[in-house]
Amino acid sequence: MPITKPAPLLVRSTVIVALAALASGCTSTPTATPGSCESVPFTVHDPVEPVNRGIFAFNRAVDDYALAPIARGYRKLPDMFQAGVHNFVANFGEPKVFINDLLQGNGQRSVNTLGRFAINTTVGIVGLIDVSGKLGIERHESDFGQTFGVWDIAPGPIVELPLLGTANLRDATGKVVSFAVDPFGDNSDTVETLGTIKTVGGVVDGRAQALPLTDKLQAQPDYYVALRDAIAQRRADFVAQGKLGSVQDAPHCGDEGAANE
Structure with a gap:
């Protein structure tokens, strides 16, 4: 009989379980109840603004002629369909939320995320139905x-990424890391197909969620500055929330929560 090596997925799962035990047993994360909408101070450092504006013009053209029209059509679909897409996309992203919960030393959040993923993937039909939410296990974001930011890494300068939009250097690096991390290990054809559906659905659903905010910001004299600052505020609030260690996400101020979708 040939000797088989442990599957990469099993190795990754073992490491994650070990990290979960370490986070739960060796860290103490305060459990806070999200309060009223309060924004934290933030600064914007945009030393290469002319370059960023050039990339922003390209991104806006793609958005105006492709993404935004598709998103507007999507918003006209039945609410049940939109909710299913939104729930599926969020559920497929839960493993990365779980990893970040662990990296932030938040044992309670990681347990909630793991429980949500297990329940919604099975009882909720691969996440189409947010059964966990109905049971009182609320969804939260983490990236x-x-x-x-929780590790106190400075946000750095603003960078406009082609097709990916505006971000500070810290968040842009986070996006690159997220692309490189694959919690599912060696993907089967089914997982790869679901991943493709999640990516497409996430782009459309995320853009649809952001439409109310971007429509309002486009009415400002300088859309680039308005959107850049809205995203900076939202991300500053998001990092502060991570440092607080709330089990649930705090409410976003106005529509800023959609700025980074």
């Missing part, structure tokens, strides 16, 4: 940009 590598937030994790770097």
Whole structure:
């Protein structure tokens, strides 16, 4: 009989479980109840603004002629369909939320995320139905940009990424790391197909969620500055929330929550 090596997925799962035990047993994260909408101070450092504006013009053209029209059509679909897409996209992203919960040393959040993923993937039909939410286990967001912020890494200068939009250097790096991290290991054809659906659905659903905010910001004298500052505020609030360690996300101020979608 040939000797088989442990599957990469099993190795990754073992490491994650070990990290979960370490986070739960060795860290103490305060549990806070999200309060009223309060924004934290933020600064914007945009030393290469002319370059960023050039890339922003390209991104806006793609958005105006492709993404935004598709998103507006999507918003006309039945609410049940939109909710299903939104829930599926969020559920497929839960493993990365779980990883970031661990990296932030938040044992309670990581347990909630793991429980949500297990329940919604099974009972909720691969996440189409947010059964966990109905049971009182609320969804929260977490990403590598937030994790770097919780680690007190400075936001850095503003960078406009082609097709990916506006971000500070810390969040842009977080996006790159997120692309490189694959919690599912060696993907089967089914997982790869679901991943493709998640990516497409996430782009459309995220843009649809952001439409109310971007429509309002486009009415400002300088859309670039208005959107850049809205995103900076939202991300500053998001990092502060991560440092607080709330089990649930705090409410976004106005529509700023959509600025980074």
